[in-house]
Amino acid sequence: MTAAAVTLCFLLRDGADGTQVLLGLKQTGFGRGKIVGIGGHVEPGETSVQAVIREVLEETGVVLQQGDLTDAGAVHFVFPARPEWDMETTLFTARTWTGDPQPSDEILPEWFRVDTLPVDRMWQDADHWLPVVLEGGTVNVVVTMDADNESVASSRSVLP
Numbered sequence: 001m002t003a004a005a006v007t008l009c010f011l012l013r014d015g016a017d018g019t020q021v022l023l024g025l026k027q028t029g030f031g032r033g034k035i036v037g038i039g040g041h042v043e044p045g046e047t048s049v050q051a052v053i054r055e056v057l058e059e060t061g062v063v064l065q066q067g068d069l070t071d072a073g074a075v076h077f078v079f080p081a082r083p084e085w086d087m088e089t090t091l092f093t094a095r096t097w098t099g100d101p102q103p104s105d106e107i108l109p110e111w112f113r114v115d116t117l118p119v120d121r122m123w124q125d126a127d128h129w130l131p132v133v134l135e136g137g138t139v140n141v142v143v144t145m146d147a148d149n150e151s152v153a154s155s156r157s158v159l160p
């Protein structure tokens with residue numbers, strides 16, 4: 001089965017206590033109840049950049065331009081017990097944008113310090129790849145989930 005194409009963008013800003021990232025409480029659909037990155041599925045005919053600009057606008061009201069986005073690599077989420085959940089995720093960060101994040105039906109946006117991510121409320125794989133992205137790095141990681149679709153069976157970095 002082919003993994004679905006999805007994309008995430010992490011907005012970064014400087015706070016008094018260090019760098020902060022915009023995440024959000026997922027209110028519907030996949031990952032409901034977790035704190036997740038902002039993003040979603042790439043629709044047919046879209047590029048990842050077009051998709052992430054659309055998803056960030058739909059979920060938070062924030063307007064991004066292509067020039068605001070920095071490529072941060074990819075993470076492939078593999079769910080052996082639910083192959084239909086497999087996702088190939090392109091990652092971006094942004095330090096510039098227009099507008100203030102607003103809640104939507106799908107996401108309640110919230111800023112978090114990058115050095116104290118709410119990992120207990122996120123997907124359990126988050127600390128395997130997200131800190132590198134938030135430090136400005138690029139990742140190419142395959143995360144394989146356990147049979148419970150929650151714990152991480154393995155996480156490996158793939159050579160480009």
Ligand SMILES: Nc1[nH]c(=O)nc2c1ncn2[C@H]1C[C@H](O)[C@@H](COP(=O)(O)OP(=O)(O)OP(=O)(O)O)O1
Binds near residue numbers: 039
């Ligand atoms: N193991 C995992 N760890 C993680 O941090 N994010 C994951 C993950 N597995 C999937 N994701 C993310 C990637 C993707 O952005 C998101 C699922 O996409 P969506 O939020 O768009 O799904 P939904 O089905 O809720 O929405 P629609 O596409 O609007 O139907 O979940």
